[in-house]
Amino acid sequence: MMDKLTIGVLFGGRSGEHAVSLMSARFVLSVLDRARYDVIEIGITRRGEWLTGENVLAVMESGAYDRLQPVTLLPDPTRAGLYRLDADGLKPLAQLDVLFPVLHGTFGEDGTLQGLLEMAEMAYVGPGVAGAAVGMDKAIFADLMRAQGIPVVPGVLALRSEMGSSMDTVLDRVEAGLADYPYFVKPANLGSSVGVSKVKSRSDLVEGLLEAAEYDRRVLVQKGLDVREIEVSVMGNDQPIASVCGEVLPGEEFYSYNAKYHDERSRTVIPAKIPETTAERIRALAVKAYAACDMAGLARADFFLDRKTGEVYINEINTIPGFTSISMYPMLWAASGVSNADLVDKLIAYALERKAQRDATRREFEREASA
Ligand SMILES: Nc1ncnc2c1ncn2[C@@H]1O[C@H](COP(=O)(O)OP(=O)(O)O)[C@@H](O)[C@H]1O
Numbered sequence: 329m330m331d332k333l334t335i336g337v338l339f340g341g342r343s344g345e346h347a348v349s350l351m352s353a354r355f356v357l358s359v360l361d362r363a364r365y366d367v368i369e370i371g372i373t374r375r376g377e378w379l380t381g382e383n384v385l386a387v388m389e390s391g392a393y394d395r396l397q398p399v400t401l402l403p404d405p406t407r408a409g410l411y412r413l414d415a416d417g418l419k420p421l422a423q424l425d426v427l428f429p430v431l432h433g434t435f436g437e438d439g440t441l442q443g444l445l446e447m448a449e450m451a452y453v454g455p456g457v458a459g460a461a462v463g464m465d466k467a468i469f470a471d472l473m474r475a476q477g478i479p480v481v482p483g484v485l486a487l488r489s490e491m492g493s494s495m496d497t498v499l500d501r502v503e504a505g506l507a508d509y510p511y512f513v514k515p516a517n518l519g520s521s522v523g524v525s526k527v528k529s530r531s532d533l534v535e536g537l538l539e540a541a542e543y544d545r546r547v548l549v550q551k552g553l554d555v556r557e558i559e560v561s562v563m564g565n566d567q568p569i570a571s572v573c574g575e576v577l578p579g580e581e582f583y584s585y586n587a588k589y590h591d592e593r594s595r596t597v598i599p600a601k602i603p604e605t606t607a608e609r610i611r612a613l614a615v616k617a618y619a620a621c622d623m624a625g626l627a628r629a630d631f632f633l634d635r636k637t638g639e640v641y642i643n644e645i646n647t648i649p650g651f652t653s654i655s656m657y658p659m660l661w662a663a664s665g666v667s668n669a670d671l672v673d674k675l676i677a678y679a680l681e682r683k684a685q686r687d688a689t690r691r692e693f694e695r696e697a698s699a
């Protein structure tokens with residue numbers, strides 16, 4: 329009998345995708361095999377408090393936070409594990425073998441949490457600091473893809489600080505770079521289509537820029553293409569593998585927040601009905617992009633397939649993709665022969681493998697003491 333592992337499942341969080349995270353966590357918690365894992369639920373409130381207790385997810389959904397125990401994780405690896413925060417100080421509560429962050433967006437998927445976990449020397453599911461940060465930042469991601477020869481849609485970056493007095497200069501630069509409308513305007517670091525708009529004129533562009541700039545200091549404007557949206561699931565560490573391709577059919581003009589989470593006309597088609605050579609190309613690009621970003625554990629790679637030219641572009645990589653029973657990430661694996669339970673087992677195994685690789689890394693460099 330293998331020893332049971334203690335898995336901390338972390339969900340909620342301070343990002344705009346708090347509610348989506350709770351839905352993903354519900355699914356992950358239902359899939360984790362309790363014969364193999366002891367599970368500790370840790371919820372993060374919208375204000376950033378870490379809480380544990382009985383049925384944290386259900387309690388968080390009801391908002392009765394005062395029934396839960398405040399906890400914290402210290403950056404000090406000699407004080408590993410979860411600590412309870414009581415009136416009379418900090419007390420060790422539980423050791424965690426692996427932390428499974430089911431947190432989408434800012435403070436979860438963007439490298440910030442990963443920094444804390446690295447400091448704490450904790451094993452965790454998903455990529456490290458750099459992979460998470462690059463996957464989250466659409467502008468840096470696009471530049472990295474260009475450097476790898478992976479096609480991306482043309483884009484121009486604008487800063488919030490330029491938008492006041494020099495808005496006309498920004499508009500001129502965007503129009504010079506992208507030519508004919510429509511464009512897509514997006515906060516550089518966000519997800520779930522929050523702050524994303526499709527703009528068809530210079531006045532729309534002003535509005536779109538100001539809206540996106542509320543969510544981030546940096547805004548990416550891209551050429552708007554007429555595309556099909558193809559997604560691939562990837563998993564692994566140094567030898568990543570890709571699932572079959574799937575297609576999303578947004579119920580609206582584009583895959584907006586509403587189309588993703590509320591519009592019942594939005595559909596997914598698995599496997600995507602695209603030519604086999606196109607599917608193979610997309611899967612190969614997904615693996616190449618994953619490696620280029622130093623991803624680990626899991627990611628979903630999203631592509632655009634131009635309806636007119638047949639050209640393939642990578643749009644983004646999501647390092648903690650939506651993880652509900654009807655989310656693409658697990659569904660693409662199920663269609664590729666990996667059950668939900670196997671998927672979660674593999675993600676935990678990848679987390680432990682990555683931790684072992686880190687532990688094998690030499691930290692000190694001492695010269696021979698001479699004289
Ligand atoms: N350049 C583009 N051309 C056409 N559609 C786009 C473009 N960029 C984004 N979209 C549409 O907007 C949606 C959200 O944009 P995306 O960059 O994926 O942001 P998010 O990270 O919020 O998912 C996409 O799924 C797609 O429907």
Ligand SMILES: [Mg+2]
Nearest residue numbers: 520521630644
């Ligand atoms: Mg997207």
